[in-house]
Amino acid sequence: MTAPATEIDRAIDRSGLRPVGAPTEVVVARDVAEVQETVRRAAAAGTPLITRGAGSGLAGGAVAGEGAIVLDLSRLTRIRAIDPVDGTAEVEAGVITADLDAAARAHGLMYAPDPGSVGISTVGGNIATNAGGLRGAKYGVTRDAVLSVDVVLADGSLVRLGRPTIKGVTGYDLAGLVVGSEGTLGIVVAARVRLLPAPQRVATASAFFATLEDAARAVAAIAVSGARPAVLEILDGATLGAIDAASGTALRAQGEALLLAQTDGFGAAEEMAVVLAAVAPTATHHEWTEDAERAADLLSARRQALPALERIGRPLIEDIAVPRSRLAEAISGIRLIADRHGVPIFVFGHAGDGNLHPIIVVEPGEGDLPETAVRAADDIFALALSLGGTVTAEHGVGRLKREWARRELGEDAVRLHDEIKRVFDPLGILNPGSGY
Amino acid sequence: MTAPATEIDRAIDRSGLRPVGAPTEVVVARDVAEVQETVRRAAAAGTPLITRGAGSGLAGGAVAGEGAIVLDLSRLTRIRAIDPVDGTAEVEAGVITADLDAAARAHGLMYAPDPGSVGISTVGGNIATNAGGLRGAKYGVTRDAVLSVDVVLADGSLVRLGRPTIKGVTGYDLAGLVVGSEGTLGIVVAARVRLLPAPQRVATASAFFATLEDAARAVAAIAVSGARPAVLEILDGATLGAIDAASGTALRAQGEALLLAQTDGFGAAEEMAVVLAAVAPTATHHEWTEDAERAADLLSARRQALPALERIGRPLIEDIAVPRSRLAEAISGIRLIADRHGVPIFVFGHAGDGNLHPIIVVEPGEGDLPETAVRAADDIFALALSLGGTVTAEHGVGRLKREWARRELGEDAVRLHDEIKRVFDPLGILNPGSGY
Ligand SMILES: Cc1cc2nc3c(=O)[nH]c(=O)nc-3n(C[C@H](O)[C@H](O)[C@H](O)COP(=O)(O)OP(=O)(O)OC[C@H]3O[C@@H](n4cnc5c(N)ncnc54)[C@H](O)[C@@H]3O)c2cc1C
Ligand SMILES: Cc1cc2nc3c(=O)[nH]c(=O)nc-3n(C[C@H](O)[C@H](O)[C@H](O)COP(=O)(O)OP(=O)(O)OC[C@H]3O[C@@H](n4cnc5c(N)ncnc54)[C@H](O)[C@@H]3O)c2cc1C
Numbered sequence: 001m002t003a004p005a006t007e008i009d010r011a012i013d014r015s016g017l018r019p020v021g022a023p024t025e026v027v028v029a030r031d032v033a034e035v036q037e038t039v040r041r042a043a044a045a046g047t048p049l050i051t052r053g054a055g056s057g058l059a060g061g062a063v064a065g066e067g068a069i070v071l072d073l074s075r076l077t078r079i080r081a082i083d084p085v086d087g088t089a090e091v092e093a094g095v096i097t098a099d100l101d102a103a104a105r106a107h108g109l110m111y112a113p114d115p116g117s118v119g120i121s122t123v124g125g126n127i128a129t130n131a132g133g134l135r136g137a138k139y140g141v142t143r144d145a146v147l148s149v150d151v152v153l154a155d156g157s158l159v160r161l162g163r164p165t166i167k168g169v170t171g172y173d174l175a176g177l178v179v180g181s182e183g184t185l186g187i188v189v190a191a192r193v194r195l196l197p198a199p200q201r202v203a204t205a206s207a208f209f210a211t212l213e214d215a216a217r218a219v220a221a222i223a224v225s226g227a228r229p230a231v232l233e234i235l236d237g238a239t240l241g242a243i244d245a246a247s248g249t250a251l252r253a254q255g256e257a258l259l260l261a262q263t264d265g266f267g268a269a270e271e272m273a274v275v276l277a278a279v280a281p282t283a284t285h286h287e288w289t290e291d292a293e294r295a296a297d298l299l300s301a302r303r304q305a306l307p308a309l310e311r312i313g314r315p316l317i318e319d320i321a322v323p324r325s326r327l328a329e330a331i332s333g334i335r336l337i338a339d340r341h342g343v344p345i346f347v348f349g350h351a352g353d354g355n356l357h358p359i360i361v362v363e364p365g366e367g368d369l370p371e372t373a374v375r376a377a378d379d380i381f382a383l384a385l386s387l388g389g390t391v392t393a394e395h396g397v398g399r400l401k402r403e404w405a406r407r408e409l410g411e412d413a414v415r416l417h418d419e420i421k422r423v424f425d426p427l428g429i430l431n432p433g434s435g436y
Numbered sequence: 437m438t439a440p441a442t443e444i445d446r447a448i449d450r451s452g453l454r455p456v457g458a459p460t461e462v463v464v465a466r467d468v469a470e471v472q473e474t475v476r477r478a479a480a481a482g483t484p485l486i487t488r489g490a491g492s493g494l495a496g497g498a499v500a501g502e503g504a505i506v507l508d509l510s511r512l513t514r515i516r517a518i519d520p521v522d523g524t525a526e527v528e529a530g531v532i533t534a535d536l537d538a539a540a541r542a543h544g545l546m547y548a549p550d551p552g553s554v555g556i557s558t559v560g561g562n563i564a565t566n567a568g569g570l571r572g573a574k575y576g577v578t579r580d581a582v583l584s585v586d587v588v589l590a591d592g593s594l595v596r597l598g599r600p601t602i603k604g605v606t607g608y609d610l611a612g613l614v615v616g617s618e619g620t621l622g623i624v625v626a627a628r629v630r631l632l633p634a635p636q637r638v639a640t641a642s643a644f645f646a647t648l649e650d651a652a653r654a655v656a657a658i659a660v661s662g663a664r665p666a667v668l669e670i671l672d673g674a675t676l677g678a679i680d681a682a683s684g685t686a687l688r689a690q691g692e693a694l695l696l697a698q699t700d701g702f703g704a705a706e707e708m709a710v711v712l713a714a715v716a717p718t719a720t721h722h723e724w725t726e727d728a729e730r731a732a733d734l735l736s737a738r739r740q741a742l743p744a745l746e747r748i749g750r751p752l753i754e755d756i757a758v759p760r761s762r763l764a765e766a767i768s769g770i771r772l773i774a775d776r777h778g779v780p781i782f783v784f785g786h787a788g789d790g791n792l793h794p795i796i797v798v799e800p801g802e803g804d805l806p807e808t809a810v811r812a813a814d815d816i817f818a819l820a821l822s823l824g825g826t827v828t829a830e831h832g833v834g835r836l837k838r839e840w841a842r843r844e845l846g847e848d849a850v851r852l853h854d855e856i857k858r859v860f861d862p863l864g865i866l867n868p869g870s871g872y
Contacts (some may be wrong), residue, residue: 064496085761086655086790108662113523130605141603143612144580159848167577167789168826169566170833170841171853171872176579176612180605186740197662200710201703220521226633227546266663266710267637267702274636274702321601325521353603390604397606405606412595417607419859423852432440435605 010072011064013057013256016314017399018366021066024052027074032150032158034187035071040156041186049433053094053336056117058317059398061129061182061434073124076189079103084195088147088165093124094192097131099194109195112139115394115406116303120204124188127145130180132394134302134425137352138230138264141394143179145194151186154425158189166194173266182396183423184429199230199264203272204295205288208255212236212284212335212347215257216328219351222261229273231262232352233302236331239309239346239359248307251301255284256270259351260302262295305348309359315346316360316373320384321393324354325401333383334358341376355393378404401436409436446508447500449493450749453835454802457502459486464508468586468594475623476592478505484868486845487619489561492553494753495834497565497870509560512625515539520631521681522585523602529560533567540829545631548575551830552739560624566616567829570738573788574666574700577830579615581630587614587622589611590740590861594625602630613856618832619867621860632686635666635700639708640731641724643715644691648672648719648771649785651693652764655787657714658697659760663707667698668739668788674766675782675795677744679737682744687737691720695787696738698731741784745795751782752796752809754816758825760790768821770794777812792827829867836872845872 011019024047027036042049050064064070076094083089091100098120101111105303114133115121119133127149132141148162162168163177178185209215215234222229232284232325235243237256244252244421251258259279263271272288279286289295309315322330331347334356338345349356358380381391381404390408391397397405406414417436422429446462447455460483463747465471478485486500489506512530514751519525520543527536533554539545550569551557557567563585568577584598598604598611627696627757645651651670658665673692680688695715699707708724715722725731745751758766768784770792774781787790793815796809801808817827818838826844834843842850860866 036624068699083759083761085659086759087659106662130609132603136603140580143609144576153848155707157848159846159852161814161849161852163826164824165759165829166785167568167572167791167824167829168756168829169828170826170837170844172856173566173579173609173612173616174849174852174856176596176609182608185608197664200662204655223521224544225521226636263702265701265703266699266706267704270702321603322603323519323522323524325519350603354601355603385629387601390599390601390606391601393601394605401606408606410595412589412593412619413597413610415609416595416610416859420608420610423855423859 005083005093010052010070011054013060015058015060015398015400015402017060017063019063019065023064023068023070023371025070026074030075035152035187035189036156036158038069038071039152039154040148042429043155046427047429048253049429051187052432053122054082054120056121057129057398059396060166060400061396061398061431063399071187073251074122082107084109087195088192089195090190090192091123091237093122093188095123097106097121097126104195105198108198109167110198111145112196113142113145116306116378117379118323123191127179127188127191128183129396132353133353134231134233134350136350137232138228143176143360146179147194149175149188150190156425164192174188180396182435184421184435185430201268201290201322202264202295203268203290204264204298205261205272205276205286206298207278207283207286209257210284212257212331213260215326216331218279218282219324219327222275223431225274225278227263227274229275229352230264232259234349235301235305236346236347239305239348242308242312242346246311247304258301260299273350276388284324296406300308306429307362310344311325313361313364316362316369316377316379318358318380319392319395320380320389321353321355322384322387322389326387327351329352330383330387334380337376337379342370343372343376345376353393370408386431397435405436440566445505446488449491449496449498451494451496451834451836452752453499455495455499459500459504462506462508464511465786466511471588471623471625472592474507475588475590478865479591479863482863483865485865486867487620487623489558490556492557493565493621493832493834495832496629497832497834499835507623507771509610510558518543520545523631524628525631525722526583526628527559529558529624531559533557533559533562538707540631544634544727547629547632547634549578549581552742559627563615563627564617564619565625565832568786568789568791570667570669570786571664572786573668574664579629582611582615583628583630585614585624586626588625588864588868600628602618610864615704616870618834620857620871621866636702638698638700638731639702639704639724639726640734641697641708641722642734643695643719645693645718646720648693648767649764651695652767654715654718655763656760658711661714662668662709663699663710665697665711666700669696669698670785671737672740672783674786675741678744678748678782679740682747683740694737696735702846722819723856745782745797748799749797752798752813754794754813755828755831756816756825757789757791757828757829758820760824762823763787763790765824766792766819767867770816773812773815773819777808779808779812780813789829833871841872
């Protein structure tokens, strides 16, 4: 099925990056055969092919410009099977992440990876970006949930990579190689993923701190407490202020930093007590609950963070991670960068993984970003690397972070990347200009 | 350091496979520079290089014959750092798995992957085979614990692949590609691995069943019970009999199958109650404990299984996995195969992962295996594939399972393997004749 090529929505993602020119064609695939046919056509003509799921990406990975074919998989929405005893599901690439989780919950199971975009992103897009999420602190990322992938290769052939079972070591981990490859090695049309028992009990807490550094110290204390929270989110005072402005709450009055924690499993309450004991010495005030509604209330601040910032201006969303022991340094460093360049930087993130999202907010509008914002972003990347961290923890390299990704990887690793890319895509038609 | 090349111990592993001829040289590396120098020498001469850790492998992966250089990494035993707040450790390849775990425990942490060989195998060997283990049902396999690897490539260069932090998506998952590559893509000299909080509470149970199929049904019931045991092992009556003969226990009198389960975490006891409720309808008798000594008693049957079988004869150790819902069929199928070929087959394994180790025991002695044993093994592989399973869940392909691995992977995937192998090892010097 071909949609009007002028449809700008299908040529962009949520990064704010705008393409140069318009794609020549948008294919909204109805089945795998149409994906294969489109790839064969692109290969024959040497046309760049930009695969997209929901376009919720934040790295410019699905941005398609002049001369490209856009291959939209959002209509491949079939959940082919859920096997509760095996703890697996077979899904097509376009299934919305939350829909898969809901289908699993009907069997007392869950699909663990839960990016903030869970209600709009596709499983295929999650696989392509190796999406993380709120529950990552305990349950890991998309890579940890993927057993096998059905991939259309650059010549249009369809191959299943990975293992059918929970464990398996036959051959190289090629499914793992495709996970996080951002549409540059092949097109994921379906996957077999792991489901886990949905937790029987969940405890949720919020804790406020006088400073962001105090909150970072609490994260370190939790890390050595013996507890393993499923969720451990951090929000800074500026972000709390933005949420207050957007939703009429009074969060910032309670502190300059907020931690949100969730423990789950049969001992959720006991584990939460350990978390709170670790937090208590530095927190100004904390509370916790096993009530689902109150828990949703506590967590709603986190879900509202990005929308609240989008009301203020145009957010440039970064995505660094540092070793947890360097979180406080990273946070102070980001504050210095904001001061140095005179740009507002809001900070929230998945603290349990050392993953911070510094958000630089600039004047609303289209076009190039102001030079100060770009320089502040560069300084944030440099800071992450200097602290032994990474320039992208979960959003991916896309079109926005290529230069810094190469700096992080180093020449030797980049050479291996180039050669592996050539193995999978000798003509270079799969999402050129994006990824590592 | 060069050891005498006649040292047969350093040319074999625990698979029973015997090399043809003796290696020309055994290098017991004292540092990374010596690894690099050895690889450069092998590359210059085009000599096959067989890397080994402890030689505890069961797939013939470290078996070195005529004309090969053996590169032994067992002396690279330094634990370079443990960072409790980050939850990471940096270790050299030759560190014994149990030593890493013990070092982590001193900080209230654990190294989760725990193959039955934990007391003898090396972390480098575990990485090369993507070793599983008893706790795999909850904590996954070695792949899940590896953040980055320091790899000496086939040209002697040293490169770090992977991410420094718990999460990270910069570039392709090349560390994950090296994990499980069985020494065919590069030589792992060190790694950064993840540590997790050691569980505060542990509950251990044993349950006996009248038939192995009943035990398999209990595994399925546990899978949908909402519990997620850390350990879920199965042993058949024949294996129980062998353990009784070796250690004077009376296990087999209690049933024709034994399940061993362990739950851990803050709600270990509550979770165990759920496991036992799932087991109760089919079990003839069960017990559980939170006492560490009694727990070790219960689990000791599992640890004694292989040694007990080794007293009876020469064990040919298989390693299939099937979807958990097909466990009962796999077990009945194995029994039919034993009858058909008139060979004794003992069955135990990591039931929580659908991973069975059918052990064909033949007359003691060296030399070729009897034809009946080989044909029974082939039928076991075919059975695994026909049930939607894999021919190797955790031991690896090595030199023993190449033909079946290729059948499982299929032509298209094998072609990708060949090309990736060429990227890393264009001269084909790294462990030729072994892996996928
Ligand atoms: C409000 C909000 C919150 C977010 N929170 C998180 C979060 O917590 N964690 C996180 O990791 N991300 C988060 N994201 C980012 C984004 O949602 C994820 O990257 C998500 O995985 C993208 O899925 P998608 O279907 O929208 O993919 P798209 O944006 O359409 O594509 C993303 C990339 O994957 C490629 N691609 C997509 N589908 C396929 C396919 N089937 N085969 C091959 N390549 C493909 C594209 O070419 C592109 O490079 C958030 C985004 C928003 C807007
Ligand atoms: C009693 C017993 C119980 C076992 N239980 C389990 C179990 O529960 N789960 C499980 O998965 N396995 C198990 N095994 C198998 C074995 O212990 C594992 O495969 C282990 O990971 C091998 O480690 P090793 O150091 O002995 O490696 P080796 O046997 O020396 O080598 C194994 C393979 O890895 C390669 N290799 C070794 N080190 C490196 C390196 N540093 N860089 C690159 N390549 C390398 C070798 O070339 C070879 O192909 C068991 C074995 C025994 C004897």
